[in-house]
Ligand code: SF4
């Protein structure tokens with residue numbers, strides 16, 4: 001629930017500026033606070049509580065995934081953002097290293113880190129095989145902590161789960177329980193980018209996970225199912241973090257107004273406690289920070305959303321309806337995700353890493369006269385697949 005700050009607290013905060021603001025422990029933060037950031041701008045921040053974790057968070061935090069600019073991350077923290085969301089796999093570890101360089105020397109209670117560890121899954125079924133061990137999960141967590149330069153992360157997510165069975169994968173649960181006991185993680189979370197309702201319900205049923213990080217946006221055809229699953233999870237006390245609010249990270253075409261509207265759309269759901277948009281420029285950060293100060297969706301913003309929603313599909317819904325349709329067994333949703341990394345995030349290195357990791361045959365789609373895959377979003381799958389796999393031929397050093 002959002003509340004208003006009293007005048008006395010406002011004066012105190014304003015006088016102290018964000019220097020004072022930053023050093024409040026996250027549990028002590030009021031529902032809304034004003035302060036002056038390092039660039040002299042007054043900000044009023046709306047907070048919500050992340051379920052039973054009790055963490056008070058601004059409604060906007062930072063998905064660092066696409067940014068290796070330490071100045072941007074620093075500016076985000078200096079502007080009132082508290083939670084930096086990263087993952088073991090992002091930028092092959094560089095993402096966590098850059099965050100480590102930014103947080104070095106900052107008081108540990110002035111920021112929160114959410115990171116994620118994934119284990120190898122069958123790309124078409126989303127299920128784990130023999131390589132998905134407890135030891136491997138813990139090895140990755142230790143390496144993440146080393147890169148970040150800290151002894152614990154605040155939230156560690158079991159990353160990229162799309163099946164109920166995988167949410168219950170015992171080696172992962174054992175590893176997270178051990179890591180928690182060792183003080184390496186404060187809260188256990190789970191992330192889902194596809195088949196989200198099933199995974200969210202599994203997270204509740206597990207009685208193990210404390211935070212869910214889920215795709216949630218106005219263009220999901222199954223948004224109502226996601227909303228219902230989120231409501232159940234929030235009712236059970238889980239913290240809910242939203243991602244992919246701006247159509248899977250699509251930042252190139254939408255105006256600042258429609259990007260802002262997309263973020264606000266998610267925050268109209270009171271069961272979402274915060275979202276972690278992946279801004280990569282200072283302008284985008286300012287757009288997102290404005291939402292952090294005012295979550296109200298205006299009529300022009302509603303109109304902008306309707307206009308965006310009417311555009312033809314650019315965003316893979318992760319619905320997995322194409323799975324099993326490809327005669328060559330290609331992992332189509334992963335390839336569509338690589339398209340998103342390249343064309344939406346403008347991150348060719350990430351797209352290349354993903355495509356290479358899929359172990360595709362040398363010749364792709366060459367044996368099909370026509371493509372039988374019918375995408376629920378109407379994508380021309382063959383054209384998109386043939387387009388994205390070309391990135392394998394680009395030497396990685398060209399892509400940064
Ligand atoms: S054209 Fe490509 S995507 Fe379509 S069925 Fe053949 S191999 Fe699969």
Ligand code: SF4
Pocket residue numbers: 315316317318319320321322323332333336374375376377378379
């Ligand atoms: S059917 Fe289309 S939208 Fe659904 S996962 Fe496959 S590519 Fe994505």
